[in-house]
Amino acid sequence: MLKELKVKLDSRSKLLRKSIVRALFSANRGHFGSSMSLVEILRVLYDNVVFFDCKNPKHEKRDRVILSKGHGCLALYAILADKNFFKIKEFDTFLKLNSILGGHPESSKVPGIEASTGALGHGLPLAVGIALSLKLKKNNSKVYVILGDGELNEGSNWEAMMSVKKHKLDNLKIIIDYNKIQSNDFVKNVLDLEPLNKKFSSFGFDVSEVNGHSISELKKNFLNFKNKKTKKSSVTICHTIKGKGFKEAENNPNWHHRNSFTKDEVKIINKSLL
Amino acid sequence: MRNKCLDTIYKLAQNNKKIIFIGSDLGPNVLDTFKKKIPSRFFMEGVSEQAIVGIAAGMAMEGYMPFVNTISTFLTRRCYEQIVIDLCLHNLPVKLVGNGGGLVYAPLGPTHQAIEDISIMRVIPNMAIVAPCDSIEMEMLVKDSVNFKSPLYIRIAKGGEDIISSKKEKFKIGKGILKKKPGKILFISTGVMTQIALKAAVEIEKNKKLKCGVLHMATIKPLDEKILSLWIPRVEKIITIEENVLAGGFGSSILEFVSTNFSNHAGKISRLGLQDQFIDKYGSQDELFKDNGLTVENLCNLVLK
Numbered sequence: 002m003l004k005e006l007k008v009k010l011d012s013r014s015k016l017l018r019k020s021i022v023r024a025l026f027s028a029n030r031g032h033f034g035s036s037m038s039l040v041e042i043l044r045v046l047y048d049n050v051v052f053f054d055c056k057n058p059k060h061e062k063r064d065r066v067i068l069s070k071g072h073g074c075l076a077l078y079a080i081l082a083d084k085n086f087f088k089i090k091e092f093d094t095f096l097k098l099n100s101i102l103g104g105h106p107e108s109s110k111v112p113g114i115e116a117s118t119g120a121l122g123h124g125l126p127l128a129v130g131i132a133l134s135l136k137l138k139k140n141n142s143k144v145y146v147i148l149g150d151g152e153l154n155e156g157s158n159w160e161a162m163m164s165v166k167k168h169k170l171d172n173l174k175i176i177i178d179y180n181k182i183q184s185n186d187f188v189k190n191v192l193d194l195e196p197l198n199k200k201f202s203s204f205g206f207d208v209s210e211v212n213g214h215s216i217s218e219l220k221k222n223f224l225n226f227k228n229k230k231t232k233k234s235s236v237t238i239c240h241t242i243k244g245k246g247f248k249e250a251e252n253n254p255n256w257h258h259r260n261s262f263t264k265d266e267v268k269i270i271n272k273s274l275l
Numbered sequence: 276m277r278n279k280c281l282d283t284i285y286k287l288a289q290n291n292k293k294i295i296f297i298g299s300d301l302g303p304n305v306l307d308t309f310k311k312k313i314p315s316r317f318f319m320e321g322v323s324e325q326a327i328v329g330i331a332a333g334m335a336m337e338g339y340m341p342f343v344n345t346i347s348t349f350l351t352r353r354c355y356e357q358i359v360i361d362l363c364l365h366n367l368p369v370k371l372v373g374n375g376g377g378l379v380y381a382p383l384g385p386t387h388q389a390i391e392d393i394s395i396m397r398v399i400p401n402m403a404i405v406a407p408c409d410s411i412e413m414e415m416l417v418k419d420s421v422n423f424k425s426p427l428y429i430r431i432a433k434g435g436e437d438i439i440s441s442k443k444e445k446f447k448i449g450k451g452i453l454k455k456k457p458g459k460i461l462f463i464s465t466g467v468m469t470q471i472a473l474k475a476a477v478e479i480e481k482n483k484k485l486k487c488g489v490l491h492m493a494t495i496k497p498l499d500e501k502i503l504s505l506w507i508p509r510v511e512k513i514i515t516i517e518e519n520v521l522a523g524g525f526g527s528s529i530l531e532f533v534s535t536n537f538s539n540h541a542g543k544i545s546r547l548g549l550q551d552q553f554i555d556k557y558g559s560q561d562e563l564f565k566d567n568g569l570t571v572e573n574l575c576n577l578v579l580k
Contacts (some may be wrong), residue, residue, distance in 0.1 A: 108365065116336065120360050126326040127361060130333020137315060138337065156356070164330060167320075275396035 030260030031078020070149030124154025151183025214237030347373030376430030377518030394523035458486020
């Protein structure tokens with residue numbers, strides 16, 4: 002699958018990565034690989050799929066996006082700043098004492114962040130509660146929750162999935178950033194998730210798999226969910242590359258989280274964004 | 276107390292469309308009327324406490340007020356991180372209704388005996404705790420909880436307990452009630468321990484001619500500092516009583532308060548509660564009270580020591 006994922010990044014994907022790198026260099030640390038695999042997923046959601054209002058982040062009709070893998074927050078910060086929820090100059094304060102931008106996102110601090118996440122396995126249950134509430138309120142907004150692959154180790158996800166099925170939550174889209182690497186090592190070596198598609202299918206989900214860096218594939222898949230009337234809950238497994246966009250970091254477990262970038266690394270990273 | 280609590284939630288839900296009930300895998304027929312009359316706001320989500328607390332948080336984010344109900348040990352231990360992050364960090368108005376706080380499930384052993392729930396809930400920022408002393412107080416505090424906008428742990432204790440409250444009393448989350456005016460001695464108690472404290476106070480007055488007061492603190496957190504500040508300096512001896520381990524529990528919170536605000540008075544406080552060990556017997560709740568010194572007799576002895 003990984004060979005098929007070689008998508009050349011366009012200028013917009015590079016622009017968002019530039020923001021991420023700006024924050025990473027400013028703090029000299031951060032979850033590098035975990036953010037880079039997410040960029041296109043979030044970009045497509047915010048560019049083409051979800052309704053939001055940066056002037057009124059709590060707009061009742063907004064679609065709810067929860068980044069359950071909170072450690073990928075730099076990618077979410079990048080798209081939110083791009084959409085004017087806050088100013089890009091905040092990136093220069095990343096991880097600093099009084100910054101609004103921490104190593105994991107906090108809804109009380111950052112406009113546009115739906116829920117504070119960082120401890121894994123929390124986003125899906127929250128999303129289930131939100132999706133149930135929207136149905137109760139007869140609000141047609143959708144809920145998108147993005148989970149990491151390593152995060153699927155957490156049992157709370159599988160508990161919540163049973164509730165998704167039970168309540169036929171067709172207003173909830175689960176998106177998996179399947180970059181195949183978790184903190185320690187490759188997912189298959191730590192706690193293999195395969196056969197992942199079958200696991201979700203057996204839980205009653207409508208499962209699709211896409212190249213998580215292909216704008217067209219993501220767009221088609223997410224819009225299909227948004228516009229299609231189905232009584233089935235759905236999961237999109239996005240096959241992604243950890244560290245996408247940076248040769249040194251791609252598929253390299255050592256780039257899950259990085260600190261103290263060397264001068265050479267800074268040079269190489271900047272060059273990748275040209 | 277448990278039935279009164281659940282009935283009150285149902286009654287409130289009839290007029291308040293924001294109220295939701297979420298149970299895990301409760302016994303058959305629990306809140307059947309709620310389920311039949313308001314099925315859209317009744318949820319029984321299985322033995323999945325982590326997900327349930329997260330789901331409740333998600334609902335509260337959307338403006339609902341969920342009451343989550345299951346056995347205290349599962350509701351506090353199993354989903355602790357969900358309570359800390361989903362509920363308390365987001366400061367959401369979710370009520371955790373714990374069945375069997377303390378030694379209620381005596382015969383079921385240590386997996387079901389909630390001996391440290393007060394301690395572990397108390398240390399979480401934004402969490403409040405109430406432990407009513409009887410079913411009247413439970414009803415009044417559950418009613419008041421609708422106005423409470425932060426996470427709240429409601430500890431349900433013994434069933435079929437004596438009634439020591441009167442509806443004329445002023446029940447409010449955050450307010451203590453002076454059940455009996457002190458002389459030189461004051462018991463400060465919470466939950467059904469107030470029943471023991473009242474009996475002991477009467478006993479001591481009758482037999483030893485010592486005037487002994489009882490300050491009942493249904494709200495363990497936030498402490499009613501006003502009423503504590505009023506009575507602590509006026510008495511010579513204070514005994515706190517709780518159906519919880521002494522480590523980090525209710526008595527500890529009183530000691531912390533006194534240490535900060537009335538440090539000269541700290542020496543007059545002693546605490547009665549469970550020791551730092553698992554309960555290794557079964558029997559009934561009353562038998563375990565006796566076995567662990569939570570009795571009128573032991574309280575009297577402590578005063579006269």
